[in-house]
Amino acid sequence: MTQLPIVPTDRPPERPSHLLDDFKPTLMNPGAHQLCPGCGEPVAVRALTEAIDGLGLTQRTMCVIGIGCYTAFSSAVDIEMLQALHGRAPSLATGLKRVQPDGIVFTLQGDGDMVNEGLQEVIHAAARAERITCVLLNNGVFGETGGHMTATTVIGQRTKNTLDGRDPAAHGYPILISDIIAGIQGSAFVGRGAVNSAGEVARLGRMFHRALELQAAGAGFTFVEVLTMCPTGWFVDVAEGPGYLKDHLSPVHTIGVLKDVGHGTGA
Amino acid sequence: MTRRLMEGAEAIAQAMVSAGCRFFAGYPMTPFTEVLEGMARLLPKVGGVCINAESELEAVGMAWGAAAGGVRAATGSVGQGLSLMQESLSEACYARVPLVVLNMARGQGDYFQATRGGGHGDYRHIVLAPSDINEAIRVVQLAFHLADEWRNPVTVLGDYYLAHVQEAVDPGPVDFGPLPAKDWALDGSSSGSGRARAVSPLRSDGAERSYGEHLARMGDRVKAMQAGVEPIVETGHTDGAELVVVAYGTPGRYVRYVVSRMRAAGVPVGFVRPVTLWPFPYDAIAAAARDALAIAVYELNTGQMYDDVRLAVRTVPVSFIGGISFDNSGFGIAPDLGVNALTGRIARALDEARRETA
Numbered sequence: 001m002t003q004l005p006i007v008p009t010d011r012p013p014e015r016p017s018h019l020l021d022d023f024k025p026t027l028m029n030p031g032a033h034q035l036c037p038g039c040g041e042p043v044a045v046r047a048l049t050e051a052i053d054g055l056g057l058t059q060r061t062m063c064v065i066g067i068g069c070y071t072a073f074s075s076a077v078d079i080e081m082l083q084a085l086h087g088r089a090p091s092l093a094t095g096l097k098r099v100q101p102d103g104i105v106f107t108l109q110g111d112g113d114m115v116n117e118g119l120q121e122v123i124h125a126a127a128r129a130e131r132i133t134c135v136l137l138n139n140g141v142f143g144e145t146g147g148h149m150t151a152t153t154v155i156g157q158r159t160k161n162t163l164d165g166r167d168p169a170a171h172g173y174p175i176l177i178s179d180i181i182a183g184i185q186g187s188a189f190v191g192r193g194a195v196n197s198a199g200e201v202a203r204l205g206r207m208f209h210r211a212l213e214l215q216a217a218g219a220g221f222t223f224v225e226v227l228t229m230c231p232t233g234w235f236v237d238v239a240e241g242p243g244y245l246k247d248h249l250s251p252v253h254t255i256g257v258l259k260d261v262g263h264g265t266g267a
Numbered sequence: 268m269t270r271r272l273m274e275g276a277e278a279i280a281q282a283m284v285s286a287g288c289r290f291f292a293g294y295p296m297t298p299f300t301e302v303l304e305g306m307a308r309l310l311p312k313v314g315g316v317c318i319n320a321e322s323e324l325e326a327v328g329m330a331w332g333a334a335a336g337g338v339r340a341a342t343g344s345v346g347q348g349l350s351l352m353q354e355s356l357s358e359a360c361y362a363r364v365p366l367v368v369l370n371m372a373r374g375q376g377d378y379f380q381a382t383r384g385g386g387h388g389d390y391r392h393i394v395l396a397p398s399d400i401n402e403a404i405r406v407v408q409l410a411f412h413l414a415d416e417w418r419n420p421v422t423v424l425g426d427y428y429l430a431h432v433q434e435a436v437d438p439g440p441v442d443f444g445p446l447p448a449k450d451w452a453l454d455g456s457s458s459g460s461g462r463a464r465a466v467s468p469l470r471s472d473g474a475e476r477s478y479g480e481h482l483a484r485m486g487d488r489v490k491a492m493q494a495g496v497e498p499i500v501e502t503g504h505t506d507g508a509e510l511v512v513v514a515y516g517t518p519g520r521y522v523r524y525v526v527s528r529m530r531a532a533g534v535p536v537g538f539v540r541p542v543t544l545w546p547f548p549y550d551a552i553a554a555a556a557r558d559a560l561a562i563a564v565y566e567l568n569t570g571q572m573y574d575d576v577r578l579a580v581r582t583v584p585v586s587f588i589g590g591i592s593f594d595n596s597g598f599g600i601a602p603d604l605g606v607n608a609l610t611g612r613i614a615r616a617l618d619e620a621r622r623e624t625a
Contacts, residue, residue, distance in 0.1 A: 058459035079458040082335050083467030091325040095332025098316045099290055103455045124321045
């Protein structure tokens with residue numbers, strides 16, 4: 001058991017006391033969302049806001065946010081927000097960045113938003129080498145509607161409309177969006193991270209850092225995909241979420257840096 | 268600027284640049300294509316951006332993003348492309364984005380689309396329908412002013428003739444007076460301040476307690492626009508007119524000419540030409556109908572504005588003297604749109620009105 005430190009009171013303290021607030025991220029209110037227990041999205045958004053803060057880009061940054069569970073962060077993150085329609089964030093981000101070329105513009109979208117509804121938007125934005133960062137929170141389900149199949153749902157995954165698991169004969173195959181984006185000439189950085197362990201969160205933070213750094217340098221289109229847990233939509237216990245991600249999602253959507261114009265390819 | 272011979276589409280593009288439009292995105296489709304060509308040529312010269320969007324959905328999204336960044340931005344298409352943009356037009360009203368959207372329509376089948384919309388929800392936007400290039404130059408610039416004044420999308424409804432006819436015009440800037448600063452626009456500077464700005468169709472200014480309250484506020488804004496936007500309307504020869512003909516756009520220009528000719532020959536007819544289609548000039552049309560025997564509506568469709576005219580006129584009969592008229596091009600070139608045919612229709616409507624009231 002940890003010993004609590006004994007604070008001497010006969011002299012001024014050697015260091016300031018720590019408040020709970022000191023351990024909260026500066027750009028988000030982690031208690032303000034109403035997402036489910038075990039959801040990976042708050043972790044991903046925290047890693048993203050910490051990268052923005054760490055690079056000193058906060059007062060230039062604008063977020064174009066899609067429609068999904070993560071839309072809750074439009075009022076819980078202290079970054080200027082442009083709310084897009086479902087699937088349409090990359091085109092709004094394009095217009096915003098073109099008229100605010102010194103700004104840092106990123107989208108925050110889920111797999112239903114980006115890969116189902118608005119697939120051509122993100123592909124064209126990458127091909128045009130728009131100086132924006134698109135962030136995909138990929139959990140392989142429509143979380144907000146209650147756990148339905150998306151275009152990234154892995155084979156065998158049970159959803160409310162693939163009750164016996166995704167079957168290629170009936171439901172086709174998942175789209176590996178980062179692999180597609182990496183193959184487009186206009187992309188400068190493509191990374192696929194995850195939030196299922198502390199190590200992966202740290203690695204994800206480095207991916208965000210690199211993507212934003214390259215955007216600030218005007219390198220081209222940058223893309224970070226995050227595999228996140230959705231125990232509710234996966235119909236597993238909260239504690240099983242990280243393991244489910246590791247066992248089912250990451251073998252298909254493989255984690256690593258797929259492209260970095262500064263460092264060649266490969267993680 | 269001085270007057271020179273210009274095609275309507277080129278003049279509209281030049282007028283947008285004169286209005287300070289610095290962002291344009293579009294997807295080619297005749298007769299909107301030539302406006303896009305004009306913007307692609309003109310905007311880079313003034314430090315603006317024109318993007319060849321990969322679809323109409325992306326075109327309106329890009330213009331939405333640029334407008335949210337505080338820059339005067341526009342997009343457009345023909346009615347078919349506007350159909351694709353309806354979701355964005357509806358939500359851009361709720362997000363209070365000052366977006367200008369051109370509908371270089373084929374024919375006049377898009378009146379309902381323009382004034383009622385095909386989008387979801389309880390939204391409205393201002394609609395302006397010029398009938399010649401000079402008027403289009405003024406109206407396009409007014410569209411940007413009204414969009415900024417009301418923080419709401421504004422559409423300009425044109426047609427094939429407006430885009431392709433040439434006239435000697437001056438597309439120079441028109442001053443409509445001062446506007447409030449765009450202190451709501453996004454540039455990143457308020458991030459990290461604890462009060463980061465947002466442009467969202469889901470909330471007003473953050474002070475509202477619920478989505479329902481936001482929608483109620485948006486409803487109040489519609490009422491304010493309805494009351495505050497003075498509709499532009501041209502009336503002619505209505506004094507002593509037994510029949511008043513209502514028409515808009517290029518057909519409105521034909522009606523003005525035909526009615527003036529008939530009046531010069533002693534036939535008691537007049538005309539009303541709405542330029543603002545939303546808010547519709549109900550009062551001006553009701554006033555023009557006060558001393559007439561009847562009202563006739565001429566449109567190149569099966570009768571769409573006809574509904575609005577019937578809402579305006581409760582005192583005398585309203586007849587429809589238009590109809591669908593397309594040649595094989597499909598662009599809305601109307602074989603019926605001729606002085607003799609129109610003179611005959613107006614004369615018959617006048618005869619009928621006299622018979623019915625005799």
